[in-house]
Amino acid sequence: MTCRDAAPRPRNGVVVAGMGLVTALGADRESTWRALLDGRSGARVVDVDRLGPRAAFPALDPLVRARLPEPAHTLAARAATEALVDAGLMNPGPAGTANGLRDHVDPDRVGVIVGLSKGGLRGLTRSAARTFEQRDLAPFDCDWTLSWPHAAADFVAVMTGATGPRSCPVAACATGLVAALRGLEWIERGVCDVVLVGAADASLEPPVLAAFDRMRVLARGRNLDDPTCLVRPGDHTRNGFLVGEGAAILVLERAAHAQARSIQPYCAFAGGALGSDPHGVADPDPDPRQLARFLERAVAQSGSDMNMIDHVNLHATATRAGDPPECAAVRRALGTRADETPCVANKAQIGHLLGAAGAAELAIACLTLRDDAVPPTLNRDDPDPACDLLFMRATHRQPIRAALKVSIGFGGHLAAAVLAQSESARRPAPCERSELEP
Secondary structure, rough: OOHHHHHHHEOOOOOEEEEEEEEEEOOOOOHHHHHOOOOOOOEEEEEEEOOOOEEEEEOOOOHHOOOOOOHHHHHHHHHHHHHHOOOEEEEOOOOOOOOOEEOOEEEEEEEEEEEEOOOOOHHHHHHHHHHHHHHHOOOOOOOOHHHOOHHHHHHHHHHHHHOOOEEEEHHHHHHHHHHHHHHHHHHHHHOOOOEEEEEEOOOOOHHHHHHHHHOOOEEOOOOOOHHHHHOOOOOOOOOOOOOOEEEEOOOOOOOHHHHHHHOOOOOEEEEEEEEEOOOOOOOOOOOOHHHHHHHHHHHOOOOHHHHHHEEEOOOOOOOOOOHHHHHHHHHHHHHHHHHEEEEEOOOOHHOEEEEHHHHHHHHHHHHHHHHHHEOOOOOOOOOOOHOOOOOOOOOOOOOEEEEEEEEEOOOOOOEEEEOOOOOOOOOOOOOOOOOOOO
């Protein structure tokens, strides 16, 4: 029996029919994916207002970003448009109008779940700064509606003309993955045939960076000569993450509905689980047993089992407190297969997208399944024995039956999802399988 024949049978018949992805590595899905496989990093030095030069992972050129009222909304719109065109739900062209969905889709059965985790920040912070400087309310000219956490979901719904249910989860760094799991529930319950799920984040703003700096979770280095080396997941010298900007929108669709439209999906969205870690607001429980049980439950609720998991996309923030218990929990959950299951930590290449991290990394996991290719994990030059999973130094190719995506948010938000091969999935030209190159 081949690995492809042994793929788990999803219990719900929900597939990923389209994806849009914007990161510091590229303004679209495929350019981001090529850069990930090439082992490139999107980190660079940017001048953050009032804080001076900082290393970060910006998704938009600073001059372009400066002209936008809310970069997070633009990122969400770009990703949503790409996802809808990719899924055959919108005709190619400029960002859609209120009649954006194609005629053969019932807009009443199209839902939107897009999170921002903290709302649009640019207009709010700029107006607040002017108000405090001048001690006058008159300069506070921010369009309040743009700072609402649900503004991106509103924008995407208006852009598409979707009249189904709409929601905006706020779950810190797990927001994007929570959105995907909620969308899965809507389809399973028969509320929707299609749900646009995902998140966007544009947090290169002084208040956010200052707060993370006080928490001492931002990566630090002696200088900024090479910011691509600062984020070091699972390495002895790791000391934090760099904030990234970006967005990812996935089109989840009832499998029979996609098949009727002759759509080849990326993969099946098999299922997952939501949970919580009550240990503390910032640091996870150092005991990995609870997280391991949660991961086992997420895989079981997807209708699969740990023996089918051939890849894990980790949350892996490259913090001192965060990486060891996550790695230990994954090892405990995988059991004897831990030493042969390739894992990846994407934040060394795209940064920590905060609210959009789970959605972007879920999209990357879909591409990993599509191409049977696991991107490398950068900067792991002096591996910490407490983080002893199988990380790849270069792109690794092997058949992948199912992938597990893990998200861990500040405040104790836990989310995990399982993606599985689908019989009708789109496939690239077959690739030769390489040997493991840890």
